[in-house]
Amino acid sequence: MINWITECVKNTNSRKYLVRAHKRIKAFQTLLDLISSNDIPALSRLLSNAKKEGWGTSKTCSQVVLAITGLYHSCNFTSLDKDLAVLIYELGGGAALYALNKAPISLPSRHTIAEERQKISLRVTVGPVKLTDIIANIEMLFKDNEIGEHDKVIHTLCQDKIAGDGRLCYLDDTDAIAGLCEHANAELETFRMGSNLTTIHAAVKAVREGRVHVGKEYSVAVFARHAPTDYGAKPVLLMPTCKHGSWQTAALNLQKLLSAWKLSPYGEIMHGSVKNIASDGASDRRRALYFL
Ligand SMILES: [Zn+2]
Incomplete structure (x- = not known):
């Protein structure tokens, strides 16, 4: 039973x-x-x-x-999602990011990445290259670097150009127009906007007459650590260019970059010296390198 x-x-x-x-x-x-x-x-x-x-x-x-049906949105974005959204926004603008926010990939919106983008705010060169701008950018990118056991390593200074979007912009920190090529240093008295339209009229006139150009590319200089970790290229100089600078100016800028690395407490003192210089094949920089 x-x-x-x-x-x-x-x-x-x-x-x-x-x-x-x-x-x-x-x-x-x-x-x-x-x-x-x-x-x-x-x-x-x-x-x-x-x-x-x-x-x-x-x-x-x-x-x-x-x-x-669009009633549930997963917002647990990974760091890759955020990095990708920042890159799309910088390269394609708000419209491109909006499209990819609504697409199946559902990247974070411009509002979501606002905080991410403000973490690193680099100075863009306006007028001649300034040591203070390079030193400020070195501090921004190398201050919080986790050095670990490799406290001092050798570095490479690399230079190349990247494509820009060929337009001017206003920098409210310094009240200046940014995006004009290196010829503007000789052709314009000032880049500051001030309280009237004099600077804008002068810039527009110089661009229309072909004496000054809107930089469609950026000359970029970076320092890269030779270390097992955190070895990515970190840009410390971003300068709009029309690719018609002189080799003398290129040599001077190289010297400014090396001096800034030596002077900054977050450069050579903290991370080690620059042992290599790498460059693209630009003729002005090639002559500047031989000169150096
Ligand atoms: Zn130019």
Whole structure:
């Protein structure tokens, strides 16, 4: 009798397990159908949330449906998502980032990355290259560097050009116009806006007459650590250029970069000396390097 009762209980439990297993398989199939037949916004972030918060398959299906209809947004952005959004915003502007915020990749919005972008605020060169600007940029990028066991290493100073968006902008910190080429140093009396439109009229006239150009490229100088960690290129000079500078100016700028690294408490003193200089094939910089 006892054996018969035990057998009945076993059969009843098995039936319950079977029913539950069927329900689970059905829920998984529904989830698979949803994922395979729709562009789910931020799917990887949604699944990451499901794992973190312990959602069951049915709850995950419901959240996927909400995400498809735009009623659920996974905001657990990774550092890669934020870096990518900052890069898209800097290269393509607000419209490009808005499009990718609404696309299935669902990158963070401009509002979300605002804080990220303010963490590093580099000085752009306006007028002649200034030691103070380079030293300020060195402090911004090398002050909080985690040195670890490799406290002092050798560094390479690299120079190259990057494409810009070919437009001028206003720097409210210094009340100056930025984005004009190196010829503006000789052609304009000042870059400061002041309280009238004199500087703007002078800049517009010089650009229209071809004496000054709107820099479509930036001459960039970086210091790079030779270390197992944190060895990325860190830009300390960003200068709009029309690529018609002299080799004498290029040599002077190189000397300013090396001096700034020596003078800054966050340069050679903290991280070690510059042992190499690397450059692109620009003729002015090539002559400047031979000269140096
Ligand atoms: Zn120029």
